[in-house]
Amino acid sequence: MYSSRITGMGFYVPDNIVTNDDLSKMMDTNDEWIQERTGIQERRWIKEGSDDTTSTMGVKASKIAIERAGLTKDDIDFIIFATLSPDHFFPGSGVLIQDMLDMPNVGALDVRNQCSGFVYSLSIADQFIKTGMYKNILVIGSEYHSGALDKTTRGRNLAVLFGDGAGAAVLSRSEDNSRGILSTHLHSQGEHAEVLTVKAPSIIHWIPAILNAKEEDTSYHPFMDGQKVFKNAIVRFSEAISEGLDANNLTAEDIDMFIPHQANLRITQFVQRRFKLSDDQVYSNIQKYGNTTAASIPIAMCEAWEQGKIKEGDLVVIAAFGSGFTWGSVVIRW
Ligand code: ACO
Secondary structure (H helix, E strand, O other), X not given: OOEEEEEEEEEEOOOOEEEHHHHHHHOOOOHHHHHHHHOOOEEEOOOOOOOOOHHHXXXXXXXXXXXXXXXXXXXXXXXXXXXXXOOOOOOOHHHHHHHHOOOOOOEEEEEOOHHHHHHHHHHHHHHHHHOOOOOEEEXXXXXXXXXXXXXXXXXXXXXXXXXXXXXXXXXXEEOOOOOEEEEEEEEEOHHHHHHEEOOOOOOXXXXXXXXXXXXXXXXXXXXXXHHHHHHHXXXXXXXXXXXXXXXXXOOHHHOOEEEEOOOOHHHHHHHHHHOOOOHHHEOOOHHHHOEOHHHHHHHHHHHHHHOOOOOOOOEEEEEEEEOOOEEEEEEEEO
16 A cells, blocks of 8 residues: 655745734734733735635645645646635536636546644545555645624624635655655544534525524624633543544554644644643744634645654644534554
C-alpha cells in the first residue's frame, strides 16, 4: 500500500484587515472583551466590491500549493474542497474551482464538515491515495464568513470570531510508508447540530420565507451556544489527539508540531496545558486571522512550514472540532 505526503501548501487571505477597534464602531463590543475570551486581535474580511469569493480565494491558495509541489494543474487527479460558505446553494464550489483552475473533467468533491472540514478532506484524500486510485490530490479549505455575519450588536458573539481566507495542500503518493499521513480519525455527534448552525437558506427555509423574513428572524445568521461549544471542544480535541497518538504508539512528547483548528486561543491553550506541550510545539495564528473554519488548519500549517517550524521527519498532529458536532485528527510524519 502507498502512503500520502503533503508535497505543497499555499494560502490566501484578503488584504483588508479588520481590527477589534474597527468592530467596536459597528457593534457594542471592545478589544478587551474579544482578546480576553478568544485571543483574536484582528481578522481579514473581504472588502465590499472585491472580486474575492470562497472559490476564487480557494483558487489563489491552490495555485501556490500546486507550484510548491513542483507540479502543474495537469498532474492533479482529484479535488476535495471543504467549506461551510459555498458560493452557491448548489452546485458545490469544488466544481467552480475545477473550472477556474482549468482542469477539465477532473473529479471534484465538496466536504461539508465545518471546522473539521479540512481534517475530513485530508482523510478522504489519504484513502484514495493509499488504495492507488489517485496520485496527486488537491485539498482545499476556504471560507467567506464576513458576507453572512450579523454585524450588529445582536450578532456580536459570533461576528467577532470569524475571518475570511483559504488554504490548500497537495497530497501525493509516496512509496515510503514510514513517512506521510500515519493515521486519521473522524467523529461526529449530530445531536448537537443546533448548537452552532445557520438554518437558512435551506430547503426548509426556502426563498419565500427569507424574502418575507422579519427583522427579528435570525435564521439566516449564524447561531451559537458558545459555552456548550467550548465545553465540548476541549473534551473532543483532547480525545482526538489521544486517539491519534495511541493508534501510532506515540505520546505527546513525540509531537514536534501540534496544529489545531484555530477556533479560540483559550481552547488551544487548554489543550496545550492538558498535553503539557511547550509553546514551540503548538502553532497559533488566530490572533491575526480569527477563526477561518475549514481554512484555518491549511493556513496555519502553511504558515508554520513557511517559517521553518515544520521540518522533514517531524511528527505533526492536526486536530479539529466544530459545528455538527464533528471532530477528528490526523497524524503526519513529515
Ligand atoms: N463583545 C462584548 N460583549 C459580548 C460580546 C462581544 N463580542 N459577545 C457577547 N457579549 C456579552 C454577552 O451579551 C454577555 O452579556 P451579559 O452577561 O450582559 O448577558 C456577556 O458578554 C457574556 O456572554 P457569554 O456568551 O456568556 O460569553 P462567554 O464568556 O461564554 O464567551 C465565547 C463567549 C467567547 C464565544 C465563548 O463562549 C467561547 O469561546 N466559546 C467557544 C466557542 C468558539 O470558540 N467558537 C468558535 C467557532 S466553533 C469552532 O470553531 C469550534
